[in-house]
Each structure stands twice: as C-alpha cells, then as structure tokens.
Amino acid sequence: MAVRPRHCTGSATMRLAQLVGQRIKEAPRDAxxxxxxxxxxxxxxxxxxxxxxxxxxxxxxxxxxxxxxxxxxxxxxxxxxxLMPVVQPAELWEESGRYQAVGQELLRFRDRNDKPMVLAMxxxxxxxxxxxxxxxxxxxxxxxxxxxxxxxxxxxxxxxxxxxxxxxxxxxxxxxxxxxxxxxxxxxxxxxxxxxxxxxxxxxxxxxxxxxxxxxxxxxxxxxxxxxxxxxxxxxxxxxxxxxxxxxxxISRPAYVTAAPEPLEKVATPGATSIEAVATLLGITPAQTGKAVFYRDAQGALVFVCIRGDIEVNESKLRKVLQSPQLTFANDAEIQAAGAVAGYASLLAIDATAVRVVVDPSFAASSNLVVGANEADFHMKGFNYERDLTAAQRAAITVTDIATVREGDPCPLSGEPLRLxxxxxxxxxxxxxxxxxxxxxxxxxxxxxxxxxxxxxxxxxxxxxxxxxxxxQNHDDYGPIWPMAIAPFHVHICALNIRDEAVRTAAEGLYRDLQAAGLEVLLDDRSEKAGFMFNDADLIGVPLRLVLSPKTLAEGKAEFKIRGQAEKSMLDLAEVVPFLKAQVAAALAE
RNA sequence: CGGGGCGUAGCGCAGUCUGGCCAGCGCGUCUGGCUUGGGACCAGAAGGUCGCGAGUUCGAAUCUCGCCGCCCCGACCA
Structure with a gap:
C-alpha cells in the first residue's frame, strides 16, 4: 500500500466491539x-x-x-x-473577479481585524x-x-x-x-x-x-x-x-419542417396564452408554433428569446450566449415596457435593434409557424423567419442553438435517438x-x-x-458490497460463541496470522447471536467473511463466504491464511 | 429563494385536534440469568430543558406569537 502523507488508514485490524460508530437497524427517515x-x-x-x-x-x-x-x-x-489554505483573503478573489461573480455559495466572513475573508470553494x-x-x-x-x-x-x-x-x-x-x-x-x-x-x-x-x-x-x-x-x-x-x-x-440534430411559405394570416385565439392552448384551439401540434420567452439578464436588461413551441429553452446555453451568469424570467410589466403583449408576443412587432433577441434555429428554420400577433387574443399563421423579417432585423438577431435536448432526439453524430x-x-x-x-x-x-x-x-x-x-453502484438489500480496492477491511471474521475457549483461541489466532500476512482484518468478537452478527457483517459490507464456531472447529475448519454471493465453502484452518491472501491479491489485481 | 412536511431518549415513533393521570412504546445501551448458524427470551436499570424564547392559564409537549433547526420537491450549483 502506498505511503499516505496526510491521511492514513490506521491500524490494519479492528475489533468490532471497540469500533466507534454503531450499526443502526432503522435508518433515519431523511435518508x-x-x-x-x-x-x-x-x-x-x-x-x-x-x-x-x-x-x-x-x-x-x-x-x-x-x-x-x-x-x-x-x-x-x-x-x-x-496543501493550500481553506481560509483565504477576499482580496484574492477580487483579483480573479469571482468575489462578485460567484453567488452565495461562497461563504464570506471577516476576521478579528474586520478583514474580509472567504472559505475556499x-x-x-x-x-x-x-x-x-x-x-x-x-x-x-x-x-x-x-x-x-x-x-x-x-x-x-x-x-x-x-x-x-x-x-x-x-x-x-x-x-x-x-x-x-x-x-x-x-x-x-x-x-x-x-x-x-x-x-x-x-x-x-x-x-x-x-x-x-x-x-x-x-x-x-x-x-x-x-x-x-x-x-x-x-x-x-x-x-x-x-x-x-x-x-x-x-445538442441534437433536429429535423425542421420546411414547406412552401404560406401567407401570413391573423387568426383569433381568445384566451390562448400558452402554446398548449394555441395548439389545441387551432388543431395543430406544438411543433407548428413558435414560442416567445422573456428573460432579464444579470444587468437587468430584457432579452427576447424565440424557439419552436414544443422545445424548452436551455438556460445554461442561453447564459453562455448572453455572457450573463444570472437569468430570470421577466415579469409582465417589463414585457409590456418593451412593447410586447405577454402571451401574444411576437418577433413581428419587436424592434430587434432595440432589444436583445436570441432565436433558436428551430424557430428560424421552420416554415409556417403560428406565432403571436402581439395583440391580445390573436396569433399569426404562416410565419417564416427569412421572409417576414427585414434584413436589418435579422442582422441584429443572434440565431444560435439554445434548445434543451429531449430523450429520443437525434444524436448530432449519428442521428440515432439519444438515451437519457x-x-x-x-x-x-x-x-x-x-x-x-x-x-x-x-x-x-x-x-x-x-x-x-x-x-x-x-x-x-x-x-x-x-x-x-x-x-x-455496488449494494444489495443488506448493505454495501465493497470492491476490494477501497473496502474498509479485506476480511471480516465472525466468531460465533466467542465464550467458547476453542472459538476464541482460533479467532484470535487467525486475526493475528491474517494481519501478519498483510491483510486488513475486522474481528467481530462480541458475544452476539449468529444472525445478529451476520447482518452486521452484511451491513458493513467487507468483501470476505470468515465464520468460526464450535461446529466448524469440530471439523478443524472455518466457513468462507464472499459478500454478495450466496455460496459458502469450508476451509481447513491451515489453508485459511494463504487462501485469503490469494483471494485479496487476486481481487486487488483486477 | 418558492412550495410541502417535520422537530417528544442514540434511532424509529405515539401522545398535540379536545390543556390536567407518573411523558409513553419499540429498537439500541447497562446489570444479571438463559441462549448461540440469519437481527432470541426473562427480570431489572440508566437515559428527556417534549427544538428555543415569550405569552395565555390555577395548570402547557398540547393553545397563541416570534425565532431556530432538519427533510423532500423546485430554482440554483467549481
């Protein structure tokens, strides 16, 4: 085992009776x-x-x-x-700009001289x-x-x-x-x-x-x-x-429905302020609509986002596009102030040179979408991005992928459906x-x-x-099943009926010999019922289990079992140490 | 930060609505006995500012107000 400069795993052995940390039968409700x-x-x-x-x-x-x-x-x-310090002067974080940029997850405090400090994250x-x-x-x-x-x-x-x-x-x-x-x-x-x-x-x-x-x-x-x-x-x-x-x-490689442009047509959509309502009212799918979403960026500026109606805006992508660490939904008053009608907002009536506009390709490339008319209770049919916006408008708009991928969307490389x-x-x-x-x-x-x-x-x-x-990734209904490489111990010895002199002698002997062979051993030396000890062993999850009892000793043997496997086998006492040593070595070599 | 829930012994809970009986039960812990191959049994014991603070009342775990803590969902997240 490698030298551990700072942490060490302590003794190679431990007696369960002395181990700090009780097993508990019932987990706290919050777990x-x-x-x-x-x-x-x-x-x-x-x-x-x-x-x-x-x-x-x-x-x-x-x-x-x-x-x-x-x-x-x-x-x-x-x-x-x-090894670097956890407590650091705030001025260091001001240098990088993160003292301001990072939110409340950075714990800030002052020392006795009132100097601003942080706990490093x-x-x-x-x-x-x-x-x-x-x-x-x-x-x-x-x-x-x-x-x-x-x-x-x-x-x-x-x-x-x-x-x-x-x-x-x-x-x-x-x-x-x-x-x-x-x-x-x-x-x-x-x-x-x-x-x-x-x-x-x-x-x-x-x-x-x-x-x-x-x-x-x-x-x-x-x-x-x-x-x-x-x-x-x-x-x-x-x-x-x-x-x-x-x-x-x-990202995905979505297919956009394109067709010959149809004329723009105003349709009445009373009360239909959501994509779902518009689609239902007009007998179309959400994918045939265009959605308008308003955000407020970190500076408080309004951002107008357009995307196909069935797709959600991916705020991580949008944050990156806008270079804005924080985004919040704009409220109705802010939307109105920008000259838009909430629920019926449309790119058709927004001055893209005055408000930041980000458009997803799903919106720009789809033909004949139903979008807001920017008038309460009305939508427009037959919206086509290229045709219906002026070149000046389009020049001011950022068209880039801000779509949230969904399960089943086509893989950008192969086109096969993506798995979640x-x-x-x-x-x-x-x-x-x-x-x-x-x-x-x-x-x-x-x-x-x-x-x-x-x-x-x-x-x-x-x-x-x-x-x-x-x-x-490694447990069953009884507890963890540790990989040998990080198991707290290699071997768990259950000494059944420890008050029996023969059992005690044999258990202590194996405990000592296994340790001498370089193995890490946990010995359950408590005077408990067998079932109780087995359940604790499963709950701890040490990979190899050895059971000693008057019954096994009568035959000069110990019982061996691998955590997570049902089979048990009997080992001659003399072969226990070399056998377990080989088991551990093999498991570690995997 | 929004929504929901919870706080009574180490853990799991009852009691709270409808104030009053010694603050209880199971597990765990301690002592003794008995038992010893998948969480036994018997007898006894220790362990509590009922989250904290005010208030109402003759009397508060229980009612009122304030605060704190914890969990879940969401928002957020090198």
Missing amino acids: QTASHIYLLRGGYCRPLSTGIYTLLPLGFRVASKVEAIIREEMNRVDGQEI THEEAVCHLARTELSSYKQLPCMVYQLQTKYRDEARPRAGLIRVREFTMKDGYSFHTSEACLQAYYERVHEAYARIFRRVGMRDCISIESDSGMIGGAVSHEFMAVADCGEDTIFVSPDGRYKANRECA LRGIEVGNIFQLGTKYSAAMGVNYLDQDGKAKPMIMGCYGIGVGRTVAAVIE
Whole structure:
C-alpha cells in the first residue's frame, strides 16, 4: 500500500466491539438513497449539520483508500502534491473577479481585524498566487500541482448524504503550460488517469461526457459521471456511445419542417396564452408554433428569446450566449415596457435593434409557424423567419442553438435517438486557458524574454461523492458490497460463541496470522447471536467473511463466504491464511 | 429563494385536534440469568430543558406569537 502523507488508514485490524460508530437497524427517515442509508446504518459517517458530516473510522478508511488511489494516479501523471489554505483573503478573489461573480455559495466572513475573508470553494486563486510567486521561467513548465483538501460551498440545498454536501474533501489539480497544444496533450493524460481512478475504485459504470464549464470557465471540459438513478445530472448518450453530453450543453440534430411559405394570416385565439392552448384551439401540434420567452439578464436588461413551441429553452446555453451568469424570467410589466403583449408576443412587432433577441434555429428554420400577433387574443399563421423579417432585423438577431435536448432526439453524430441517463458528477476536468492567469498576472518569461500568461488546466474529484457513488453502484438489500480496492477491511471474521475457549483461541489466532500476512482484518468478537452478527457483517459490507464456531472447529475448519454471493465453502484452518491472501491479491489485481 | 412536511431518549415513533393521570412504546445501551448458524427470551436499570424564547392559564409537549433547526420537491450549483 502506498505511503499516505496526510491521511492514513490506521491500524490494519479492528475489533468490532471497540469500533466507534454503531450499526443502526432503522435508518433515519431523511435518508432515501442507498448510499445515504448504508453509510449511516453501517456506521460510516454521521451528520453534524446540514450537508456537514463526520467520517467515522469505517468511512475514513474507505475515503483514505480512494485518496491513495487518486494520489498514485496523480503522481503517475507527474503531479506534485501540495496543501493550500481553506481560509483565504477576499482580496484574492477580487483579483480573479469571482468575489462578485460567484453567488452565495461562497461563504464570506471577516476576521478579528474586520478583514474580509472567504472559505475556499475551490483553489484557482490560491494556486495562481502560488504559481506567479514560484514559477517564473518557461524552463519550469509544464508542471502540475494537486492537493486533497477540504472545500466549503454554502450549498442552497445539500442532499442525499455524501452526494451533495457543503463541506467535503476534494482532489484538485492545476497544470501550467506554455502552449495550448501542451495543455491539450496533458489534458488527455489526465483524462486517462481519471478513467483509471474510477475503474480502480470499483465504479461499474462511469462515463466521461462533454460538459458546460459553468462558473469555472474555460473552453473544453469534461465531467466524469457515475451512472446512478439518484444522480442529479441528466446525461444524453447515443446508442453507439460516441456522443455523451450533459443536458446543460447537449445538442441534437433536429429535423425542421420546411414547406412552401404560406401567407401570413391573423387568426383569433381568445384566451390562448400558452402554446398548449394555441395548439389545441387551432388543431395543430406544438411543433407548428413558435414560442416567445422573456428573460432579464444579470444587468437587468430584457432579452427576447424565440424557439419552436414544443422545445424548452436551455438556460445554461442561453447564459453562455448572453455572457450573463444570472437569468430570470421577466415579469409582465417589463414585457409590456418593451412593447410586447405577454402571451401574444411576437418577433413581428419587436424592434430587434432595440432589444436583445436570441432565436433558436428551430424557430428560424421552420416554415409556417403560428406565432403571436402581439395583440391580445390573436396569433399569426404562416410565419417564416427569412421572409417576414427585414434584413436589418435579422442582422441584429443572434440565431444560435439554445434548445434543451429531449430523450429520443437525434444524436448530432449519428442521428440515432439519444438515451437519457442520470449521473453523479464525481470528477471534472477543464482546459482553463488564460482565464485566471491573465486576470491574476500569472506570467512566465518565455525563451524570447517576453512575459506571457501561463495556460492552465484544472482537474477535480470529489472524494466523498466517489465513495457514495461506489455504493450506489455496488449494494444489495443488506448493505454495501465493497470492491476490494477501497473496502474498509479485506476480511471480516465472525466468531460465533466467542465464550467458547476453542472459538476464541482460533479467532484470535487467525486475526493475528491474517494481519501478519498483510491483510486488513475486522474481528467481530462480541458475544452476539449468529444472525445478529451476520447482518452486521452484511451491513458493513467487507468483501470476505470468515465464520468460526464450535461446529466448524469440530471439523478443524472455518466457513468462507464472499459478500454478495450466496455460496459458502469450508476451509481447513491451515489453508485459511494463504487462501485469503490469494483471494485479496487476486481481487486487488483486477 | 418558492412550495410541502417535520422537530417528544442514540434511532424509529405515539401522545398535540379536545390543556390536567407518573411523558409513553419499540429498537439500541447497562446489570444479571438463559441462549448461540440469519437481527432470541426473562427480570431489572440508566437515559428527556417534549427544538428555543415569550405569552395565555390555577395548570402547557398540547393553545397563541416570534425565532431556530432538519427533510423532500423546485430554482440554483467549481
């Protein structure tokens, strides 16, 4: 096992009677997902406040093993481990612009001298400060530093145990380069390292998908998604697996209905202010209508959006188009002030040179849509974007994809229907470029003697979330079924009737011998009923179980069972140690 | 931030509408006995500012007002 500079998994052995963290029979009512239930019931973690958890010995051991694997893989791609502060001066965040840009999830406070401080939710600012101090020459690049450190995000809604928390441990890495090509090549190496990490920790189904880079910024980014029904993210995947994307940025290749333009015609649609009502009234489908949506951007300016009636606006895409971190629906008064009639608004009557207008291709390319007449109780039939707007109008309008993809929409690559999955975001990687280095003066002197901003990448993994995701993908009705690589122990010994001298002697002997053989052993040395002990063993979920009882010892044997499998077998006492050692080695080698 | 729900022993809950009886039940914990292959049984015990604070009342877990915390859905989310 690798050396663990900061965390260690503690002793290789543990007696259940002494283990801190009771198993509990009934899960707290608020625990609803498998990982939340089993982490609490199995004595892996305990809540301290909303979204803030103590890791108990079992949970800490699992998390430490995940961290050890992460360290190995980060070191393998030439990462250098460091540790940066969680408490940081606000002025550092003002430099990057995020003190203002980030919302309330950044916890702000003042120290005793009334100096504004923050609890770091990520460490781009801190690492930039480090880089501009320590890295000054192209000869030092490229390089990557990473840390396993606490992050704090004042989440609006923590949920599902360790899946979405406020305080958590994250591996975050940052790389520095002198060229985009170098960053891209390194990004690929990290991508591969991530795939190895999630495979090694025992994730069954973890995919990397294209993602929206959100508040971190940057051009190219991927999210590693553990596929699980309880996941918070919606993912679209093509049947051939070539296209995988988060709903926030997923695109499709929709077919637009085109036909010979029909004349514009005003039709009465009394009271029909919704797409559904208009379609019903006129006997058409929502796809034959055009929808008008009004937003207010971060500066408070009105934005007019048009899209085909059956398609939802994707606000992530729209935010990106508008370069506006916040968007809210405009109210009726604001819509009226722009000269539009709510419920019957139309591009036909809006001055696109005066109001920001964004149009989805589904609206611009479809023929003969029914759109608002910009007059209460009337719509227009036969709207055709090219024909019915002046060139000046069209020149002022942004036509770009702002559509929300739906399950079954055609894949942009193959045209096959896209499949919808739910995922837990366990890791993400970004090509940041110079977003932070330019803002914060992170420069190096190049060969030509000129100062240039470093080109950066950043790479995160949520440790606790990964632990939870592994349980979501590896459990049965009794508890978790840990992959050997991150199991809290390798072997769980149940000593039935421990007061029997022969049982005690044999159990203590095996406990000692297995430990000497390099295995991590949990010994249930309590004087409990067999069923009680078996249920606790299942709830803890250690991969290998050994049972010793007067019955097995009478034959000079111990019973062996693999967690998650029904078969049991009997082992001669003499072969237990080599057999289990081989089992563990084989499982770890997978 | 919007909608809904909840707060009584470590966990799960009853009691609250309709104020008054010793604040109860199951699990867990402790002691003793008995039992020992899939969550046994018997006897005894510890454990509570009934979320907090005001108020009404002779009397409040219960009624009133304010506050706090927690969960779910939505919004939001490196």
